[in-house]
Amino acid sequence: MIKIENISFDHCIKCTVCTMYCPVSQATHLFPGPKASGPDAERLRIKNPELVDSSLKFCTNCKRCEIACPSDVKIAELIQNAKWNYLKIHWFRPRDFFMSRTDLVGGIATLFSGIVNFIIGLSIVRIFMHLFLKIPFRTVFPKYEKTTFRRIFKKELRWSQSEYSKKVIYFHGCYVNYNNNSLGRDFVKVMNALGYGVEMKKEKCCGVPLIANGYIEKAKKNAVYNIASLQKGGGDSKIVATSSSCTFALKNEYSSFLELDNSGIADRIEFVTRFIYNEFLSGNIPKMKPLGIRAAYHSPCHLERMGGVMYTLGILKKIPGLELVVLNSECCGIAGTYGFKNENYDISQSVGKSLFNLIDKAVPEFVITDCETCKMQIEMNTKYKVLHPVTAIAMALDIK
Amino acid sequence: MIYDCLIIGGGLAGLTCGIRCASNGLHTAIISGGMNSLHFSSGSIDIAGYNTKGEIIKKPFDYLKTMIKENSAHPYAKTGIPGVRESLNFITGKFMEEGINLNHNNDMNHFHVTTLGTLKPTFLSQESVFNTDVADIANSHNKIAILNFKGFRDYYPEQTAANLKKNSMFKDKEIILGDISLPYYLNTEKNLHEFRSIDLARIFETERYLPRIAEEIKKASGGASIVSLPAFIGIRNYKTIRSKLQEMTGKFIYEIPSLPPSILGLRLDNALKNSFINLGGEYIAGERVVSGSIKNNQVEFVTTRNSGNIPVQSKFYVLTTGSFFSGGLAAGFDNISEPLFGLKVKGENKRSKWYNSNFFDRKSHPFLGFGVETDSKFNPVSGSGKTIKNLFCAGSVLSGYNPVSEGSGGGVAVSTAFKCAERIIKEIKND
Ligand SMILES: Cc1cc2nc3c(=O)[nH]c(=O)nc-3n(C[C@H](O)[C@H](O)[C@H](O)COP(=O)(O)OP(=O)(O)OC[C@H]3O[C@@H](n4cnc5c(N)ncnc54)[C@H](O)[C@@H]3O)c2cc1C
Ligand code: SF4
Ligand code: SF4
Numbered sequence: 001m002i003k004i005e006n007i008s009f010d011h012c013i014k015c016t017v018c019t020m021y022c023p024v025s026q027a028t029h030l031f032p033g034p035k036a037s038g039p040d041a042e043r044l045r046i047k048n049p050e051l052v053d054s055s056l057k058f059c060t061n062c063k064r065c066e067i068a069c070p071s072d073v074k075i076a077e078l079i080q081n082a083k084w085n086y087l088k089i090h091w092f093r094p095r096d097f098f099m100s101r102t103d104l105v106g107g108i109a110t111l112f113s114g115i116v117n118f119i120i121g122l123s124i125v126r127i128f129m130h131l132f133l134k135i136p137f138r139t140v141f142p143k144y145e146k147t148t149f150r151r152i153f154k155k156e157l158r159w160s161q162s163e164y165s166k167k168v169i170y171f172h173g174c175y176v177n178y179n180n181n182s183l184g185r186d187f188v189k190v191m192n193a194l195g196y197g198v199e200m201k202k203e204k205c206c207g208v209p210l211i212a213n214g215y216i217e218k219a220k221k222n223a224v225y226n227i228a229s230l231q232k233g234g235g236d237s238k239i240v241a242t243s244s245s246c247t248f249a250l251k252n253e254y255s256s257f258l259e260l261d262n263s264g265i266a267d268r269i270e271f272v273t274r275f276i277y278n279e280f281l282s283g284n285i286p287k288m289k290p291l292g293i294r295a296a297y298h299s300p301c302h303l304e305r306m307g308g309v310m311y312t313l314g315i316l317k318k319i320p321g322l323e324l325v326v327l328n329s330e331c332c333g334i335a336g337t338y339g340f341k342n343e344n345y346d347i348s349q350s351v352g353k354s355l356f357n358l359i360d361k362a363v364p365e366f367v368i369t370d371c372e373t374c375k376m377q378i379e380m381n382t383k384y385k386v387l388h389p390v391t392a393i394a395m396a397l398d399i400k
Numbered sequence: 401m402i403y404d405c406l407i408i409g410g411g412l413a414g415l416t417c418g419i420r421c422a423s424n425g426l427h428t429a430i431i432s433g434g435m436n437s438l439h440f441s442s443g444s445i446d447i448a449g450y451n452t453k454g455e456i457i458k459k460p461f462d463y464l465k466t467m468i469k470e471n472s473a474h475p476y477a478k479t480g481i482p483g484v485r486e487s488l489n490f491i492t493g494k495f496m497e498e499g500i501n502l503n504h505n506n507d508m509n510h511f512h513v514t515t516l517g518t519l520k521p522t523f524l525s526q527e528s529v530f531n532t533d534v535a536d537i538a539n540s541h542n543k544i545a546i547l548n549f550k551g552f553r554d555y556y557p558e559q560t561a562a563n564l565k566k567n568s569m570f571k572d573k574e575i576i577l578g579d580i581s582l583p584y585y586l587n588t589e590k591n592l593h594e595f596r597s598i599d600l601a602r603i604f605e606t607e608r609y610l611p612r613i614a615e616e617i618k619k620a621s622g623g624a625s626i627v628s629l630p631a632f633i634g635i636r637n638y639k640t641i642r643s644k645l646q647e648m649t650g651k652f653i654y655e656i657p658s659l660p661p662s663i664l665g666l667r668l669d670n671a672l673k674n675s676f677i678n679l680g681g682e683y684i685a686g687e688r689v690v691s692g693s694i695k696n697n698q699v700e701f702v703t704t705r706n707s708g709n710i711p712v713q714s715k716f717y718v719l720t721t722g723s724f725f726s727g728g729l730a731a732g733f734d735n736i737s738e739p740l741f742g743l744k745v746k747g748e749n750k751r752s753k754w755y756n757s758n759f760f761d762r763k764s765h766p767f768l769g770f771g772v773e774t775d776s777k778f779n780p781v782s783g784s785g786k787t788i789k790n791l792f793c794a795g796s797v798l799s800g801y802n803p804v805s806e807g808s809g810g811g812v813a814v815s816t817a818f819k820c821a822e823r824i825i826k827e828i829k830n831d
Binding site: 015016017019020025026029032033035036066067068069070071072267277278280281304305306307308309310311314318326329 | 401429431433434435436439440594596597598599602660661666673674677680682683684685686687704705706707708709710712726
């Protein structure tokens with residue numbers, strides 16, 4: 001059966017423009033490109049699923065092909081679907097298993113963060129990981145925090161939140177919880193400055209790394225959990241996330257890819273910069289002092305696909321004393337867990353090269369971007385520290 | 401947060417307008433869903449190629465006077481002839497800054513060779529298609545080589561040659577046909593790519609195989625001193641590649657636009673986008689405007705696919721959404737419309753009047769002349785008949801001209817967009 005909503009491949013006019021903009025087919029001849037792997041192959045696949053070929057694994061799901069397509073074909077979605085629906089994998093893959101269990105691994109690693117950070121920094125361990133887990137030797141893992149953001153929130157931040165008449169529900173995601181507590185603090189600070197108290201619901205990993213690694217059933221379980229949890233109480237308060245990928249999953253992929261009913265939350269989910277933009281637009285702009293820094297802005301692929309770059313730029317331009325160099329849109333190459341795998345390392349580096357060059361050319365003091373994995377990739381490959389837009393605002397609020 | 405100028409549609413028109421506004425310091429954004437028609441074009445910019453009888457125009461700027469006289473609703477009548485010139489100077493300057501030289505033939509049209517081997521008059525071309533040497537070399541040498549990359553599916557040199565031979569300029573020339581190949585890249589087990597122009601352009605772009613390619617060119621082209629290849633000799637660094645190849649082979653390398661995707665067009669698109677972003681413009685790709693709200697004869701805000709409850713606002717708006725092909729105009733069963741604002745459209749509603757039965761009719765097809773109606777300032781008229789003052793229209797969404805039968809697409813896009821930008825700059829200054 002052909003699902004009626006999935007026939008966008010039929011709108012393809014065979015212009016090959018998508019392949020022009022695919023960063024992976026630019027980097028390797030082993031990937032036939034979005035046109036051939038998407039709409040072209042789909043016509044055959046719906047007749048005979050065995051025709052799916054293993055080169056689909058090269059696609060990073062960056063969605064640049066969809067941005068380029070003049071006929072609105074859901075190319076990346078076709079590829080993602082084909083990759084995991086037809087290519088069912090049953091054997092145990094230790095690396096992919098642990099890499100995609102961000103909350104399981106994060107939960108344990110934060111308990112023993114000192115040891116964990118020490119161990120994964122050791123050359124000998126990295127050689128082991130390279131050989132046995134097929135994780136590139138040069139990968140610099142994000143450091144684990146000593147505690148989780150949830151614990152910090154419970155202990156220190158929660159008490160003052162009821163002072164605010166309006167409230168938002170914060171979806172912090174794994175990265176803030178285990179690897180970057182300070183972004184969570186910055187979020188609370190900025191929301192409070194806007195007059196919003198922050199509340200949190202129980203949450204599991206949004207499922208992005210699970211989907212990317214083919215654990216679709218597990219991703220569905222997490223999604224069902226999150227939908228139910230976020231739906232409970234909270235009225236019509238916005239559910240705000242600081243990760244662009246989590247936002248995209250909660251808002252779009254739960255329904256479009258996992259085929260779940262997220263209608264109870266979809267309209268309430270906001271990426272943080274869009275939320276702030278709307279506040280700024282209605283005149284609710286907190287007092288910020290001039291930052292006096294020069295920063296380069298990199299727009300993450302998934303944020304572009306959500307049409308969110310407009311909002312991030314809108315609020316960044318409101319920060320006084322922030323000299324902003326907006327970089328030409330390029331993929332950083334990391335694509336979630338993709339670049340953390342041996343077999344993708346060269347492609348990932350080659351994709352990111354133009355972005356790294358652009359950053360160097362801009363001579364900034366900082367790089368600003370909305371996505372945590374873009375941040376990791378840029379920090380691994382350039383000498384610059386990468387800030388989240390929310391952190392930039394928090395910095396401007398802090399200046400006395 | 402409220403833009404000075406919001407441009408809907410990022411084609412040649414939208415980008416020209418955006419660059420002009422941004423270079424004047426206006427807070428400018430372009431929202432564009434899907435790539436524009438430059439990706440399907442020859443990469444040359446036409447101003448006026450044919451008169452109403454279908455005869456070739458030699459001096460386009462002289463002919464513009466006739467054009468305007470015969471059709472006072474023509475966009476060129478609204479930009480004025482000096483306006484056309486000023487806009488082209490402006491945009492060629494911007495291309496130059498981005499490393500692309502667009503050449504003209506002493507203010508006259510020149511020909512470029514199409515994929516099919518026909519000759520088309522145009523005004524501005526990249527140097528691999530027209531420069532001051534090309535005519536001299538073509539006239540003084542008798543042999544021409546038309547080469548292809550072995551395995552490339554979108555080009556048939558035999559056809560180019562057969563059609564060129566029909567032309568008096570090439571009747572007496574000896575045409576050598578041949579292939580160049582890189583065996584490594586034809587190993588389909590190792591390489592899954594499709595061999596479209598973009599795949600080949602990327603091989604050239606690496607510059608790694610140039611000596612090898614130069615050898616192949618020499619071998620295949622015999623004694624010819626002009627060698628044509630389908631346009632794929634690199635994207636960003638095509639100038640370097642071309643001059644290296646010329647040096648290594650001692651031959652003049654000429655490019656023929658291939659079937660889409662067009663690398664010649666891609667170069668122009670890259671250059672314009674770079675220029676716009678470097679001037680501080682915000683280019684929002686992959687986003688579509690779905691509707692616009694008009695109140696008191698002014699656009700209040702527009703809504704995009706993702707903007708939901710947050711209106712996107714600007715002091716001025718420019719509609720450069722292209723023609724039917726790009727979605728700027730929409731065709732129903734028996735009506736045509738402008739889908740975003742419901743603007744008044746000039747054209748025929750009856751389906752049978754949209755096209756000619758002969759596909760390659762020199763008069764082209766009537767639907768290409770359909771479009772939005774505007775006043776002399778490029779302000780359109782709303783469905784209720786009122787002029788909308790803060791909305792301008794430019795490029796192929798306009799009515800009053802037929803880009804194909806006139807050979808005027810690029811010139812109209814650039815000049816009308818430039819004029820709209822000038823108006824907006826002036827109004828904002830007066831504010
Ligand atoms: C196939 C083809 C080949 C051509 N070749 C030549 C040539 O070789 N030389 C020449 O001089 N002229 C050529 N032309 C004529 C062409 O019309 C102009 O040269 C010019 O490129 C038109 O530019 P434009 O900006 O008006 O429209 P387009 O280039 O069509 O751009 C319109 C843009 O608007 C976007 N858009 C549409 N609707 C929306 C929406 N709702 N929201 C957001 N974005 C939207 C589209 O995605 C597209 O990117 C060609 C035209 C076509 C169709
Ligand atoms: S860009 Fe869209 S229409 Fe063109 S080949 Fe790709 S999928 Fe097809
Ligand atoms: S999603 Fe990205 S990597 Fe995959 S085909 Fe599209 S452009 Fe290429």
